[in-house]
C-alpha cells in the first residue's frame with residue numbers, strides 16, 4: 001500500500017496538468033485491491049486465532065480444575081493474606097484463563113501484525129529513500145524508549161494497585177463472610193476504618209498511575225518532533241539531492257509508522273507477559289503433585305475389610321498451623337463393626353480424628369491402622385471408598401438429587417440409589433418432591449430443608465455400602481423433629497458397620513458401644529455410657545460432668561438453647577472455623593470476575609492507533625482512549641432499581657470539580673493535537689513539491705518548529721488530562737466503595753443469606769461494579785471531550801480547506817466507524833453470552849473447591865470434571881460463532897478503512913484533474 005501511496009503522492013503532488021482520470025482510476029483501483037487483500041487476511045486472522053484461543057483455554061481450565069481437585073486437603077487450608085484458596089482458584093479459572101484467551105485471540109495476533117508492519121515499513125522506507133530512512137530511524141525508534149520506560153513503571157504501579165486492592169478487598173470479604181461475628185462484636189466501625197485505610201493506598205497508587213499515564217502519553221509527542229526532523233532532512237534531500245518529494249515523504253512516513261507499530265505492540269506485549277504469568281500460575285497448579293494423591297496406586301488394597309481402626313501414639317498439627325499441636329500422643333482403638341461416640345470440648349480434636357481416618361492429612365508422628373494395616377500404605381482412593389462421611393453441614397451440589405446421591409458410588413443403578421435412600425429415611429420425601437429423584441437440589445429456587453439434605457447426604461454415604469461410617473455432628477444442626485428422623489436413619493445405617501459419631505448432644509451417642517472423651521488431643525476417658533457414668537465410684541468423671549451440665553442446660557434454658565443449636569451458623573459464629581465457613585450449596589458464590597474487572601480499571605486503557613487502522617488518516621498518529629470496558633453483570637441488568645442518572649453520578653464526583661475542569665482542558669488540548677498535526681503533515685507534502693527551493697527551505701523551517709511545538713503541547717495536555725481525571729476517578733471509586741461497605745454493614749443478617757448476596761458476589765461488586773461507576777463519570781468525560789473536540793476541530797479544518805473532499809470523507813466516516821463499532825458490539829454481546837455460560841462453570845468450580853473435602857472423601861473428582869466439561873460446551877459453541885463474527889468484523893474494519901483511503905485519493909484525484917483543488921488542498925485535510 002505504501003508503494004502505491006508514494007506513487008500517488010508523486011503523481012498528484014507534481015501534477016502540473018499531467019494527471020488524468022485514467023491515472024486516478026488506476027491508482028484508486030490498486031488501493032481498492034489492497035483493501036480487499038487486507039480485509040481477507042484480517043478475516044483469516046480473526047477466525048483462526050479465536051478458535052484456537054477457545055480450545056486452548058478450555059483445555060487449560062479442565063486440566064487446572066482437575067489438578068486442584070486432586071490436591072490434598074491441607075492445600076486448601078493455607079490462606080494468603082486477604083484471599084482464600086477458593087478465591088484464588090476461582091480467580092485463576094476465570095480471570096487468568098480469560099487473560100490467556102484474550103492474549104491468544106487478540107494480543108498475540110496483533111503483536112505479530114505490528115511486528116510485520118515494523119519490518120515491512122522499514123524495507124519500503126529504505127527502498128524509497130534510504131538516506132531519509134537512515135536519518136529518521138534513530139528518532140523514530142527513540143520514542144519507544146519512553147514508552148518502554150514509563151510503560152514498565154505503569155505496569156508495576158498497576159500491579160501494585162491490584163495488590164493494594166487485594167488487601168482492601170480481603171478486609172471486606174472477611175467482614176462480609178463473617179458478618180455475624182462482626183455484628184455480634186459491634187465491629188462495623190473497626191472494619192470500615194481498616195477498609196478505608198487500605199483504600200487510601202489504592203487511591204494513592206491510582207493517582208500515580210494517572211500521572212505516569214499522562215507522562216507516557218505525553219512523551220509519545222516525540223513522534224511530532226520526529227516529523228519536524230524529517231521535514232528538515234527531507235527538505236535537504238529534495239532540494240540538494242534531487243529526491244522525489246513523494247518518495248521522501250512516504251519513506252519518512254513508513255519509518256514513523258514502523259516505530260509506532262512497535263510502540264503499539266508494547267501494550268500487547270504487557271498483556272502477553274501477564275498472560276504468561278497467568279499461564280505459569282495455571283501450569284504450576286497443573287504440575288503440582290499432591291502430598292497425598294487420591295489416585296495413587298502404589299499402596300495396597302485389602303481384599304477384605306473388617307473395619308477395626310487403631311490410632312497409635314498420634315501427634316498431629318495442621319500444616320497451616322504447625323506450631324499448635326492438635327493431637328498429642330493419641331491412642332485409640334475402635335473395634336470393627338461397633339459404634340463409637342467421640343465427645344469433648346470444642347477444639348479437642350474430634351473432627352481432626354475423622355480427617356485423619358479419611359487420610360485428608362497424615363499424622364506428624366505415629367501410625368493409624370485399619371485392620372492392622374497402616375493406612376499410609378493403602379491406596380487413598382480405595383481407603384476412602386470403604387468409608388462414608390456425613391458432615392454437619394451437608395454438601396449438596398447444584399444438580400439433581402439422584403446425581404447427588406450418585407456421588408457416593410459412580411455408576412450405581414437406580415435400584416441401589418433407591419435402596420440407599422430408603423436406608424437413609426429419605427426415599428419417602430424424595431418421591432413426594434415435584435420431580436422425584438430428578439429434582440434439582442439447591443438451584444432454581446428450590447431448596448431442601450436441613451433434615452432432608454442431611455438424609456440425602458446419608459443416602460450418599462450409604463450408597464457405597466461403607467465398612468466405616470463417619471458422622472461428624474450429623475444431627476446437631478437440626479431441629480428436634482428432623483433430628484429424630486435423621487437419628488433413626490443413622491441408627492439403621494450404622495448396623496454392621498464401624499461407626500464413628502461426633503455428637504454435640506450427648507443423648508445421641510448414649511447407645512454407642514464405646515464413648516471416647518477427648519481433651520486437648522488426648523483420650524481422657526473411654527467406656528460405655530453406663531461405665532462412664534459410674535466412674536470414680538458413682539461420682540463420675542468428665543463425661544458424667546458433661547452429661548449433667550447438658551441436662552441442666554436443657555432444663556433451664558431449653559427454649560433458647562435449642563434455638564441456638566438449631567442454627568449451625570450461630571454456634572459457628574462464636575468460634576469460626578479457620579476454613580472458609582459458608583459451604584452450603586444454595587449459597588454458592590457466583591463469581592463474576594472479568595479480566596478487566598480485577599484490574600481496577602488500570603488495565604491498559606491507553607492504546608495507540610493501530611498502524612493497520614491508521615491508514616485511513618495517513619499522516620497522523622491516533623491516540624485512542626479505551627476505558628475499562630468491563631461489562632455489566634447480568635444481575636445488574638436484571639435489577640429493578642432504575643439506573644442512576646449521569647447527573648447523580650456527576651454529583652458524587654462534585655468535590656473534584658476543579659480537577660474535572662482541568663482534565664477537560666487537557667482533553668481539549670489532546671483532541672486538538674491530531675488535526676493540527678495532520679494539517680502540518682499535509683502541508684509538508686505540498687512543500688516538497690514547491691518549485692522554488694528557497695521557498696521549500698523557509699516553509700519547512702517553519703513547519704519544523706511547529707512540529708516541535710506540537711510535541712511539547714501534547715506533553716502538557718496529556719499530563720493535565722490524565723492526572724486530573726485519575727484524581728477524579730480514584731476519589732470517586734474510594735468514596736463509592738466506602739459508602740457501599742458502610743451501607744452494607746447496616747443490613748440485616750437475612751440479607752446476607754440471600755443467594756445473590758454471597759460474600760463473593762458482594763466483593764465482586766465492590767471490585768468491578770464500582771469501577772464501572774468511575775468509567776461512567778471520569779473516563780467517559782475524558783474520552784468524550786477529547787473525541788468530540790478533536791472531531792469537530794478536524795472536520796471544521798477539513799471543510800474550510802476543501803469542503804467537497806471533506807464532505808465525501810465525512811459521509812463515509814459512519815461506515816468506517818460503524819464497522820469498528822459493530823464488531824466491538826457483536827463481540828461484546830457474544831462475549832457476554834460466553835461469560836454467562838462460563839459463570840456456570842465458575843460456580844461449579846467454586847462449589848467444588850468449597851466442598852473439596854466431600855469430593856475428596858467420595859473421590860468424585862471425575863464426576864465434577866464431567867459436570868464442569870458440560871458447562872464449557874456452551875462457551876465452545878458460542879466461540880465458534882464468535883470466531884466468524886470476529887473474522888467478519890476484522891474484515892470489514894480493515895477493508896472499509898483502506899477502501900476509504902482509496903476513495904479519498906480517487907475523489908481527490910478527480911478534483912485535481914478538474915482543477916477544483918490543488919495538491920495542497922488534497923493533502924492537508926486528508
Ligand SMILES: Nc1ncnc2c1ncn2[C@@H]1O[C@H](COP(=O)(O)OP(=O)(O)OP(=O)(O)O)[C@@H](O)[C@H]1O
Pocket residue numbers: 077318320321326344345346347348349350351352353578579
Ligand atoms: N484445617 C485446619 N487448619 C488449621 N487448624 C485447624 C483446622 N481444623 C481444625 N483446626 C484446629 O484444630 C483444633 C481441633 O479442631 P477440631 O475441629 O478437630 O476440634 P473439634 O473437637 O472437632 O471441635 P468442634 O467441636 O468445635 O468442632 C482446633 O483448635 C481448630 O482450631
